Amino acid sequence: MMQHIKPALFMLLFFTVLTGIAYPLLVTFGAQILFPAQANGSLIVNDKHTLGSELIGQSFTRPEYFWGRPSATSSSAYNAAASSGSNLGPSNPNLRELVQQRIKVLRELDPSNTQPIPVDLVTASASGLDPHISSAAVLFQLNRVAAVRHLPLDKIEALVTQCTEARQLGVLGEPRVNILRLNLALDNRRSCLE
Amino acid sequence: MFINTYSQISLYLITLLLLAKPLGVYMANVYENNPMLLNRLFAPVELALYRLSGIKAAEEMTWKQYVAALLWFNFFGGLAVFIVQIAQAYLPLNPQQLANVSFDSAFNTAVSFVTNTNWQGYSGETTMSYFTQMLGLSVQNFVSAATGMAVLVAMIRGFQRTHATTIGNFWVDLTRGVLYILLPLALVFSFILVSQGVVQTFKPYLTIPMVEQVQASPPTQQTSSQTIAVGPAASQVAIKQLGTNGGGFFNANSAHPFENPTPLSNFLELLAILLIPAALCHSFGTMVNDPRQGWTILTTMTLVLLGALLVTLHYEQAGNPLLNALGVDQTSSLTQSGGNMEGKETRFGIVNSVLWATTTTAASNGSVNAMHDSFMPLGGMVPLCLIQLGEVIFGGVGSGLYGMLIFAIIAVFVAGLMIGRTPEYLGKKMEAFEIKMAAIVILIPAFFILMGTALAVLSDAGKIATANPGAHGFSEILYAFSSAAGNNGSAFAGLSANSPFYNIVLGIIMLFGRFGIILPVLAMAGSLAAKKSVPATVGTLPTHTPLFVLLLIATILLVGALTFVPALALGPIVEHLQMLNQL
Structure with a gap:
């Protein structure tokens, strides 16, 4: 029994140095050289100002912006220091109430809109930081944003087309729109083509 | 859309099966110590390491010595993770100045990572320093996976050998698993993940002004900036997917955009979940000199996975009927994936969330890219069942296949009873000792899942923790104990x-779920190695036929159903019926 103690301690030390120090350091070093933008959080930078991370959604609550997924993160929506989903079960009455409230807010914001509400606009994402919504959820908000901003519909449609991401490699994932990027484009702060 | 759903599933399964064969053969070479290219790099490292540690690599171990070495190594590993956590405030690489972890949580997490469970009572970005993530958790991601593979290889040697007293050298198997298999794969995978946007930095968390508040005039007084957690995530995500560990760097695990930013990263992380477990089937076939045996096991696993996948897909794509009643559009169309999107990410939609939920629970990975708690009752029951089947449908690296071989032994035993012959598997007679060990392996998780759940629902400390009322709350508890006993971690x-009750009880159960199975498996390996090989006769049940695949599937499902249907009836099934009643 006892003869295994020394090898056990040495092996643990060796693997700690190898996989706990050397490996992450090597990956960090290589990543910072090969893919510095991605390794540091895919930040959107304009004139030296950091506008956000392309991958991390932000909360939009004003009518002139496209809104993203509801977020269940604690203390405030889109709290990127504490990612989390709602974990509400499908039969939980609270889920039903929350969805009802979200529907009410969206309907009051744009009473003229009678289209059915796309599911991703009223359900919380898994991370609470989902940067995307479906094309259906963008189309649902198109008229409202155009009206509030006094912009012609085709101009906004053109921006939406620019900001829409197709399935990766033609097959993978779902078509989607990055809300932060679309709203930055609307504000003329950074085009989706950049 | 229909076509896209099935093309993604097909692409996934085909890629997996294509990659499994070459990797499996390579891994067999690694464990058989055959010469290979990487020897030039690692052979001197191995030699130096063995010399320093006082290990005689050429000397093999009996099964008892193998167990002793394994237990000492895992004991010290767990102790190290525990100490790092309770002292992280005094250690470097803690830019957010996170406090020391509480004793009960540190115990739970240490056990969780040593047992390859990676159950996370804590939330990554608010609890663990970069130091703890790297030197504590990441290390165990590698060595717990290598431990599982070592046990499997020892068991395969039991089938390979006749009249032998030894089953290999644990230190050599462990070292070769990390150096030649896990480390090279993880290194390459890390860089691919970073290219997609997984973060890898030692900088502190970022603070960025939010677009909406900045543009508002006058600027609003409320939270006008967003703090974004970052860290050395890619290196850890790579190994947590490959080693069926599953412990996320961030709380939301692979649903977090920094752990799984794109559909391509998602596809590759999905592949990584099943890659080694699938490949090991071929390693097994190669090592027992009969590739058909490996194919049989792999076919069995794939068929059960596919069935589970289609059931979950059906319920999640159909959406939540209670939301339909509110006028929410959950139909699948060209512009949206539709379905039950609560707790799911837009970029993954339904199909990738379901594919992940079934593979991560079929394998004992336990990482998630969608929140299982918010799945439909029957959609969420499938991942739960996959765990309860014993983590043998692919299962953990190593542990899945040794679990599956136990079921194969039970299957030949059942068939043997039917025709009145002593059962044989791979030329070895299965006698009383083997069947006893197999029975222990099957009973241990079942016992701890059901007793643990019973204990929790009988105590206030257990019940107070549920987030959802009624039957769904019961499902949460049942899932937690299944996940711990099956070493899954989702x-x-x-x-x-994260309470003393759950941290301690689940911690103890994870230990039994891991080592309570490794011990009888290695004991059986020792017993098998000592046996002579009996030649196959006309009366021998062939174990490489479609009939055996069916027999094996039936054995797994029957054992699972007999054990867990009553518990499932109280949770997901009753919740499903209650929901139908509300319409």
Whole structure:
């Protein structure tokens, strides 16, 4: 029994140095050289100002912006220091109430809109930081944003087309729109083509 | 859309099966110590390491010595993770100045990572320093996976050998698993993940002004900036996917955009979940000199996975009927994936969330890219069942296949009873000792899942933690104990499991779920190695036929059903019926 103690301690030390120090350091070093933008959080930078991370959604609550997924993160929506989903079960009455409230807010914001509400606009994402919504959820908000901003519909449609991401490699994932990027484009702060 | 759903599933399964064969053969070479290219790099490292540690690599171990070495190594590994956590405030690489972890949580997490479970009672970005993530958790991601593979290889040697007293050298198997298999794969995978946007930095968390508040005039007084957690995530995500560990760097695990930013990263992380477990089937076939045996096991696993996948897909794509009643559009169309999107990410939609939920629970990975707690009752029951089947449908690296071989032994035993012959598997007679060990392996998780759940629902400390009322709350508890006993690590995460009750009870159960199975498996390996090989006759049940695949599937499902249907009836099934009643 006892003869295994020394090898056990040495092996643990060796693997700690190898996989706990050397490996992450090597990956960090290589990543910072090969893919510095991605390794540091895919930040959107304009004139030296950091506008956000392309991958991390932000909360939009004003009518002139496209809104993203509801977020269940604690203390405030889109709290990127504490990612989390709602974990509400499908039969939980609270889920039903929350969805009802979200529907009410969206309907009051744009009473003229009678289209059915796309599911991703009223359900919380898994991370609470989902940067995307479906094309259906963008189309649902198109008229409202155009009206509030006094912009012609085709101009906004053109921006939406620019900001829409197709399935990766033609097959993978779902078509989607990055809300932060679309709203930055609307504000003329950074085009989706950049 | 229909076509896209099935093309993604097909692409996934085909890629997996294509990659499994070459990797499996390579891994067999690694464990058989055959010469290979990487020897030039690693052979001197191995030699130096063995010399320093006082290991005689050429000397093999009996099964008891193998167990002793394994237990000492895992004991010290767990102790190290525990100490790092309770002292992280005094250690470097802690830019957010996170406090020391509480004793019960540190115990739970140490056990969780040593047992390859990676159940997470804590939330990554608010609890663990970069130091703890790297030197504590990441290390165990490698060595717990290598431990599982070592046990499997020892068991295969039991089938290979006749009249032998030894089953290999644990230190050599462990070292070769990390150096030649896990480390090279993880290194390459890390860089691919970073290219997609997984973060890898030692900088502190970022603070960025939010677009909406900045543009508002006058600027609003409320939270006008966003703090974004970052860290050395890619290196850890790579190994947590490959080693069926599953412990996320961030709380939301692979649903977090920094752990799984794009559909391509998602596809590759999905592949990584099943890659080694699938490949090991071929390693097994190669090592027992009969590739058909490996194919049989792999076919069995794939068929059960596919069935589970289609059931979950059906319920999640159909959406939540209670939301339909509110006028929410959950139909699948060209512009949206539709379905039950609560707790799911837009970029993954339904199909990738379901594919992940079934593979991560079929394998004992336990990482998530969608919140299982918010799945439909029957959609969420499937991942739960996959765990309860014993983590043998691919299962953990190594542990899945040794679990599956136990079921194969039970299957030949059942068939043997039917025709009145002594059962044989791979030329070895299965006698009383083997069947006893197999029975222990099957009973241990079942016992701890059901008794643990019973204990929790009988105590206030257990019940208070549920986030959802009624039957769903019961499902949360049942899922937690299944996940711990099966060493899976995923959760119905609404359960507030970071309490002394859950930390300690689940911690103990994880230990039994891991080592309570490794011990009888290695004992059986020792017993098998000592046996002579009996030649196959006309009366021998062939174990490489479609008939055997069916027999094996039936054995797995029957054992699972007999054990867990009553418990499932109280949770997901009753919740499903209650929902139908509300319409």
